[in-house]
Structure formats: structure tokens, C-alpha cells
Amino acid sequence: MTQLKQPAEIHPASEDQSASIRQAIARIEPQSLRTFTPSLAVIARSEGSYHFTPEGRQLADFTSGVLVANLGHNPTRWWRQVLEYLGVSPSALASSNRDEFFSAAPLSAYNAITPLEAAACERLLKNMRSQPGGGRMEQVMWSASGSEGVIKALRVALAQDPKRQMILATRFGFHGKKGLAGAVTGSENDPERDPRVRFISFPRQECSSLEKRRQPLDLAPYRAELEQIHRDLGDKICCLITEPYLGGGGSYHPQKEYLQLLESFCRERNIVFILDEVQANFGRTGPMYAYTHYGVEPDIVVLGKGLGNGVPVDAAVGRADLFAKLTYGESSDTWSGHPLGCAAVLATLDEFENEDVLARGLALSEVFEAGLQRLTELSAVCAIRGEGNVWGIQCAAVAGCD
């Protein structure tokens, strides 16, 4: 594999603790564990919208922990609720009359069931079904990462009919790096691509102004491409997977009619329509789920990141009749449906359902949009693209502007 030249690292000279932790990590972990960032921040503590280095330097976190901490880092009430659901509230700890153990939810329930898991499934399904576009949300297939949720969703689609083993994916999407999730990420440029995957175009309007992007999209070329691919592959296509917007692929947010076209293409041909909301769920685009924002009703929605506000919990949620094609054990693993993850989902839903999180997010979105728009006055910035609370800045050096 070609080694790309990395930009220079940027580390404040005065931060000795950070420097020694970075050096230790470089010795004891392979570099492949993380994406290169010039600053490689060492984060000791986090609170609200801020991180703190071990030396106490405050960093504004414009990424919400890379689209995870939608409620902010470590909200006190949320933490209290997580611990309460788990039965490890301070009062439970204090009232324990045993010296070494106290009674709380198990921290491993592999191949068993916890009441927390049942409650999290029920609350999540109720929440998803109550939103426009959530009509097909009947069962929860937990996973321990976003890519795993995507893999599980794709395996469900492949299990429907052994004669239908082709997968359509939108080009330049990001669904993860492992296995089938990696196979539907990116484009056909990878020569080792899984032969079951075919890519279709996703609208990428370079450098256009917000007003321009809000104009209707000419669907004709996209429709023609879909029809052609269907002529080529016929009934071999089992599913189509897309993100609501290209997140990792450069912050391209399509017009709603594009996703609606994909949905109707799938419906007319009995193709499973999978929407990867790992980054979009829990208010990122404005409403609770991007399927509401884009006016579509997916067969399977993959959730992650903000779902547990920082606790690793992910899921593929969708039609029970589809999930029923996999039998005992085919989607099981040690961590899926983990009690800590389920407690985090419940506590996160509590916040979204009982507080005005979404309304505050929408108000913030207007502030961001206006502020970011001003950046385009700089010659280094040629465009901003985004919606709700997910925005990208395109730098002039990266691509030509229109």
C-alpha cells in the first residue's frame, strides 16, 4: 500500500505529560488504530463542549466527540440516569451491606436477557416508530460498533434469497472499514472490491452556495443510472445501502428527492432499503432521525454514535420479517445488547424525550450556519455544506470552486 506523506505534527512544546503519553502510545499501540491528525490531542477530561489536556488546556470540541456526544460530554443528569438504570446509583453503592460485591445489572449477559435490554428495545422502537418514516421499525438487532451494525444489516439482506446477492451502495459513502462495511465504503476504484457490490452516484454539488443546493435536483441522470443497473443485474439485487448525507465522504447533503428516488426504486423492485444513520441519528440533521428529515421510510436503519452519547452501543433496526431470515447465533456476539449500552440508550432517550434537546439543536444550527457562511469570505474557504448540526468546510486548496 502507498504510504501518503503526512503533514507535520503540531504539539505545544510546553505539554510534557501529553508528549510522554503520545510517545508511550506510539510504542505500545499500532499506528493503524487511529486516523492521523496533526495535533493528536491527549484528552484527560471532558465536560460539555470542551476537552481538557492532562496539563489542563481547554479545547473546544467542534466535533461532539466525532458526532457522538450529542448531549455534550458527561452531562450530570444523564450519567445519574445511566447509573440508576444499572442499579449502581450512589445510594445503591452506599446501602450495600456486603464488603466486596453489590447487586446491580450484570455486566455480561451474553446469551441471556436483561430487563434493561427489553426496556431499551421497547423504548427505542417506540421512539423510532413515533417519528414520520419509522413505520417499519419492528425489531432491534444490537451491535457493538457502527460497522458491525452495517454488516449485520447487509447480512440480513443477503439472507433473504440466495439468488439475490448483489448489493447497491452509494459512491463515496462511509460505512466503516471492516468486512462488508468496508466493501460498501468508497468506490469501485479499489481493485480488491467485493464483487457483490455495485456503486451508484450520489449527488455531490461542489462548492455551491446554500441557496443553490436548496434548488430542486434534476433526478433524470440518477433515475437512468438506476434503471440501467437494474437492466444489468435484474432481480439479483438484494439491497441498497446509503447514508442520508455523505459524512466521511465530504459533507454532501442531497436534496430530499434523491433519497426518495432511491426509496421508490427499492420499493418497486422489492429491494431492501438500508439507511445508515450511524452519524445522523439522534438529532444531527434536525429531527430525531434523518429518515424524517429526508421523508423516507427505510426497511432497516443502522444507528450508532449519538445513540449512547459516548457509551459504545449500535444497532440495526428494522422489519421483523427480514430479520427472521437469520437464525439463532447468526447475529450474536459478546457485547451486543450489553447492559451498559442499553442503560445509556435509555438515559439518552430520557434526555431527548423529556428535554428540549432538538429545539436547542435547531436554534444552534442557525447560529452555525450564519457563522460558517461568513468563513466563505476567506479566500482559503470555498464552501460550507451541512444541515442541522453537521457541517463541513471545503478549503480552496482541496478542490476547484464554481
Ligand SMILES: Cc1ncc(COP(=O)(O)O)c(C=O)c1O
Ligand atoms: C455513516 C457511518 N456509518 C458507519 C460508521 C462506522 O462506525 P464505527 O466506527 O462505529 O464502526 C461510521 C463512522 O464514522 C459512519 O459515519
